[in-house]
Amino acid sequence: MLAAGPSDTNVVLVTVDTLRADRLGLYGYDRPTSPFLDELAGESVVFDRMFAQSSFTPPSHASIFTSLYVRQHGLLTWNWLDEGHVTLAEVLREAGYTTGAVANLGLLLQHNLGQGFEHRDQKDDGAERINLRAKQWLASIRGQKFFLWVHYFDVHAPYARHPGYERYFNEHHNPAVGRHMRYYNSEPATRRELRMTEADVAFIKDRYDGGVAFVDRALLGLVAELKALDVWDRTLLVVTSDHGESLDEHHPMYFTHDPFLYDAVIRIPAVIRFPGGRFGGARVRGMVESVDLAPTILSYLGLAIPLAFEGRDLMPMFRGQSEGREVVFSESWGWRTIKSIRTERWKLLWKIKADRFKLYDLEADAGELRDVSAEHPEVTERLKARLLKWADVEENPVRENPELDEEMRERLRSLGYMREGSQESLED
Numbered sequence: 001m002l003a004a005g006p007s008d009t010n011v012v013l014v015t016v017d018t019l020r021a022d023r024l025g026l027y028g029y030d031r032p033t034s035p036f037l038d039e040l041a042g043e044s045v046v047f048d049r050m051f052a053q054s055s056f057t058p059p060s061h062a063s064i065f066t067s068l069y070v071r072q073h074g075l076l077t078w079n080w081l082d083e084g085h086v087t088l089a090e091v092l093r094e095a096g097y098t099t100g101a102v103a104n105l106g107l108l109l110q111h112n113l114g115q116g117f118e119h120r121d122q123k124d125d126g127a128e129r130i131n132l133r134a135k136q137w138l139a140s141i142r143g144q145k146f147f148l149w150v151h152y153f154d155v156h157a158p159y160a161r162h163p164g165y166e167r168y169f170n171e172h173h174n175p176a177v178g179r180h181m182r183y184y185n186s187e188p189a190t191r192r193e194l195r196m197t198e199a200d201v202a203f204i205k206d207r208y209d210g211g212v213a214f215v216d217r218a219l220l221g222l223v224a225e226l227k228a229l230d231v232w233d234r235t236l237l238v239v240t241s242d243h244g245e246s247l248d249e250h251h252p253m254y255f256t257h258d259p260f261l262y263d264a265v266i267r268i269p270a271v272i273r274f275p276g277g278r279f280g281g282a283r284v285r286g287m288v289e290s291v292d293l294a295p296t297i298l299s300y301l302g303l304a305i306p307l308a309f310e311g312r313d314l315m316p317m318f319r320g321q322s323e324g325r326e327v328v329f330s331e332s333w334g335w336r337t338i339k340s341i342r343t344e345r346w347k348l349l350w351k352i353k354a355d356r357f358k359l360y361d362l363e364a365d366a367g368e369l370r371d372v373s374a375e376h377p378e379v380t381e382r383l384k385a386r387l388l389k390w391a392d393v394e395e396n397p398v399r400e401n402p403e404l405d406e407e408m409r410e411r412l413r414s415l416g417y418m419r420e421g422s423q424e425s426l427e428d
């Protein structure tokens, strides 16, 4: 069967919050966490090394939608995306798409990531319910060309909270361990207080994988719905994430993403399934960034890429006509303000308030555990100069995070994002 032409193509963008690339079979994980996505990858273009622009949910999504880096779009943590920015949804709506989003966490209405979406369905919900709500909207707009954004929150802490998934990969441990938010973003003091053993830590890691398996099944359900609605053959599906998760790799905090820009947190999956499985099986090994997704989608559809977009069109890459990026950049404005620059071999982290730099040799130390900035001062200086130039600190001094109102604080506290005191250990 002939694939539909780009002008008839619907777009579905799925962002799976907190999903690490390396916990998926298609990226080499040895556990069966993602049978459906692994199979879908065979008929898709898979980006082996896509990096998120932030380790924080709203800014990272804003980078996907505006194709801008965080310092440019200004959604630093939990504030409002400035309406002057052009979003992917706005471009598609302008081009005649009916646009709809089903998302968690106040992203659409509290942070303005709903800009450009006519239908904004925002409620914290499990992936199966999200699918149901997406399906209802799709059924209501039958016959219209659409752009749908689906945001799943089920991989995020507390991990594997759905019945049947707590002990999906470890049936022997006490399922109460890791069920509540107090186990997450956990510093040494919290771990002592909870008397967490090594087996408990291992179990919570198993729970993370259980959450991935849950979402994989939800993705299967979503695609089944697209098929049932008879739109699958005319749909471009993108599956990606806003950031990964540091499990127990990096001290002092376990089961978190915000304060870190290590690869565990910024390397995200990116699978693009084109209509009819076009370009299927292509693996793109070069480094790319999540700001590149929006221009790539528009390029495939034959639509003009807004001048304001910073990202690159990746279409030439999987046709073998261009290389990956030489460097990629990420930023965190949460508990710590950090910026990073990553090359094929090196990662330089800049902790801004402390004005400290850490260098990791990714070839010798893929886990980013040993700072080698003192051993490689020339590399440190070279990357530092490049990072400072990119960050444009002269023109854009380090901004302060905006004040949050009490309602927002309460919401973030319930998600484990706000903790009073005891942050000094992070300023290492």
Ligand SMILES: [Zn+2]
Binding pocket: 017, 018, 056, 057, 058, 242, 243
């Ligand atoms: Zn997130």
